Every structure is written in structure tokens, then in C-alpha cells.
Amino acid sequence: MDEHISEDELALYAFSPNAVSPERRRAIDRHISACFSCRATCDFFAVAEEDLGDPDVWERTAGSATLEALTAYAERIAEEDEEAEELLKPLLGAPAKAAWKNLLAEKRYRTGGVVRQLTNHAVRIDESDPLAALTFADAAISIAEALPNDLYPSGAVNEIRGRAWEERGFAQSKLGEFKEALESLDHAERMYKRLASPGFSLGNLCTSQIS
16 A cells, blocks of 8 residues: 555544445554554544534634644654654564663653554564564553653543554464453553543454454
8 A cells, every 4th residue: 555545534444444344444554554644644533533523623714723733733643753763763673672672761762653653563564473563562552651641632642552552462362362362452442441532443443353
């Protein structure tokens, strides 16, 4: 998937996940794990479901406070992800190094962007190397749980926490650790339920396939 996913399809994926086939959902998952722009748009929808129901969001006029706030949030996500990708380049190709390195000990790693990039990398490799994916998901969780609860508006830090736990569960299922996988998904669900608008994340969690 070299081209960007349309905003219409990302909105459908966000608000009506059951309307998207499981195969297409997984393809979108993998695309947004590598595409900053589409990931930012998806995160924008994920944490702003209630705000997007406000007609003010769709007013294409300068000075719309809601629209400006949401746009600023999307831009912040994209900037954090770009910085994190550069920071993590030495680690993403070396799971063993990532496992032994205490990322929490260095302030520069304690960002939402680092959590997203670690989780996204786990998504990219979970089919080919689930053990390495588990390593990166665990690293993402360790940082996510240490982030302030008010890092993002509307409790949105719980979205990246939940997504890291969800990917941990998927990697565990690939390794045959089904009991542990279900426990991880339960933890992801608890994180998503803390969101102001949990419908998108919970909807996708419910369609996760543990085989």
C-alpha cells in the first residue's frame, strides 16, 4: 500500500469497523504503522469522536476553536512520530538491543511518539517475527504506562497504551500464548474504556482475531 488511504475510508475504519472486511482492516493496520500521515489522521479520529460530532468542526472558517484544536493535535502527533522514528532507528532492527536497553532511563524516549513507533514496528513484523514483535510491544508498554495521564487531551494517552497492549496480545497469540494474549487484550480494553470516546478503539479490539 504505497498511496495514502483516503480520509473517507479511515473515517469508516474508525467509526464503523465492522463495515470494513477483516483483511482490509489488517491491511490498513499495517499501512498506518508505516505512514505518519495516515496514522495521524487515524489517531485524530480515534480520540475525537465526540468532537467530530460538533458541527463547528466542519466549519471551514478561520477561528473555529474546535477545528483548530483538533488540527493542532494531529500535527503534534505527526511531529512526535517523525522525531521518534529518527531516535529509534538504531533499535528497530535490533530486538535484542531493544530488550536490554532501559528506555525509561532516558527522558528523550519518554514520548507518545516513541510508544507509537515501537508499537507500529511490532505490527509490521508480528507475522514474520512474533517474538521480536513482543519485545517491541513490551518496550512500548513500559513507556506508555509511565507517561502522564494528561499528556494528550481527552485522555488520549490511553489510546496508545491500549494499542500497545493489543499488539502484545496479537504477538502472544502468534507464539501460542493464548491465555496471556487474552489477558493482554483485557488490559487493552480497560485502557480504551478510559477514552472520552472509546467506540473506535473498542470496535477494532472486538474484531481482533486470536487464532
